[in-house]
Amino acid sequence: MMSDRSNNPSRRRFLKGTVLGIAALPVAGAALHAPRARADELPRLEEDDPAAQAVDYVHDAADMADHPDFEEGQVCANCGLYTDEDGEWGKCSVFPGKLVAAQGWCNVWVPES
Ligand code: SF4
Incomplete structure (x- = not known):
């Protein structure tokens, strides 16, 4: 019998937050390194x-x-x-x-x- 873990709402929220957080890292990094106009x-x-x-x-x-x-x-x-x-x-x-x-x-x- 399959585990019921895939339907666990808190597990889904955790995974969604982790994925979104990882996806946002390059954007945040780019903003920090964006050149300011001299x-x-x-x-x-x-x-x-x-x-x-x-x-x-x-x-x-x-x-x-x-x-x-x-x-x-x-x-x-x-x-x-x-x-x-x-x-x-x-x-x-x-x-x-x-x-x-x-x-x-x-x-x-x-x-x-
Ligand atoms: S005095 Fe000069 S630096 Fe100050 S607000 Fe006016 S334009 Fe800007």
Whole structure:
């Protein structure tokens, strides 16, 4: 007489979980090793980009008379959202996939923590 093990619900759940877990390993491994875009591979944000205009972004925070929210000393390079700088350009979490100028500014500027 055959064993009743193949109809055991907890055994089936265990086997299903094991199979799914093993199947997910290569996907998780690929995600961990997926290359991140380097800063020098990304396009620069344009000042006339609607997303840039929405937050009053400029490449050069030298003459800011027309930007009422600007406070002296604020630039992207000392903003808490500026990362992965590569010389004069860096990444900003407000503009994923684009670079902003180190000496730029927008009205989302936050202090570094
Ligand atoms: S959030 Fe910060 S780093 Fe991003 S554009 Fe504005 S000032 Fe620059």
